Amino acid sequence: MTEAPAYDTTSFVDLIDAFRDLQETLCLVAPPPAATLELTAAVADVTKRLKEFEAPEGHRVARDREMGSDVHPMLVKYEATDTSDTSLAGTVTFNHAHMGGGGAVHGGVIPMLFDDLLGMFVSRRGQPNSRTAFLNVNYRSVTPVLRALRVDARIEKIEGRKTFVTGTISDGYLVCAEAEALFVRLLPGQP
Numbered sequence: 001m002t003e004a005p006a007y008d009t010t011s012f013v014d015l016i017d018a019f020r021d022l023q024e025t026l027c028l029v030a031p032p033p034a035a036t037l038e039l040t041a042a043v044a045d046v047t048k049r050l051k052e053f054e055a056p057e058g059h060r061v062a063r064d065r066e067m068g069s070d071v072h073p074m075l076v077k078y079e080a081t082d083t084s085d086t087s088l089a090g091t092v093t094f095n096h097a098h099m100g101g102g103g104a105v106h107g108g109v110i111p112m113l114f115d116d117l118l119g120m121f122v123s124r125r126g127q128p129n130s131r132t133a134f135l136n137v138n139y140r141s142v143t144p145v146l147r148a149l150r151v152d153a154r155i156e157k158i159e160g161r162k163t164f165v166t167g168t169i170s171d172g173y174l175v176c177a178e179a180e181a182l183f184v185r186l187l188p189g190q191p
């Protein structure tokens, strides 16, 4: 029998959103040393308080598969709907925490979004319990921060344990980045 989780995901999403706000704000400021010292202590206090609620693997909210990126502090938040068994459409807005330079999203953040977006999609509509074998990303044009961008994904084919999937991030009609990936379903007991 599986135990009902002791946590409430709605309030945890609020906590993660507050953390995202902190991350973005950290990228926008230039505090003087005294304020930096005081803020460092305040953040350390929050971390100490959170450590009181450490939970074993399988009971951690950030790993809640139903909630995906909404409950994970590292992942980029996006909204997406499966439009068929093989296609997905949605939106993503990158913020200042995701910026590389010149208003463009950092080139490492984009593959992270694709891995998560495509991996979650494969686990819903392709084959659950799969791992990324390859993820090829092409940066077609600058991916801007602070704009609602469109994301699309498609399962191209499933061959045995292999699910081939593609994805794009677009700004209107302009393709910013595209990805091709292979996810391989793990065998029972495979580490």
Ligand SMILES: CCCCCCCC/C=C\CCCCCCCC(=O)SCCNC(=O)CCNC(=O)[C@H](O)C(C)(C)COP(=O)(O)OP(=O)(O)OC[C@H]1O[C@@H](n2cnc3c(N)ncnc32)[C@H](O)[C@@H]1OP(=O)(O)O
Pocket: 062, 063, 064, 065, 068, 072, 074, 075, 115, 116, 118, 119, 120, 123, 130, 131, 132, 133, 134, 160, 161, 162, 182, 184, 185, 186, 187, 190
């Ligand atoms: C930042 C925080 C994140 C927090 C997450 C929050 C919780 C979210 C909850 C839920 C998540 C769900 C969504 C997320 C998704 C993310 C997924 C990942 O990022 S996974 C990590 C990255 N990937 C690896 O570490 C793989 C390392 N590699 C491996 O483990 C193996 O190489 C593996 C499993 C990929 C394949 O190894 P084999 O031994 O099982 O199988 P073989 O026989 O080698 O391959 C099977 C078939 O695939 C082809 N294949 C394998 N690798 C290939 C490649 N690179 N290119 C082309 N073909 C390949 C082979 O040629 C073979 O094809 P033929 O059956 O012969 O036709």
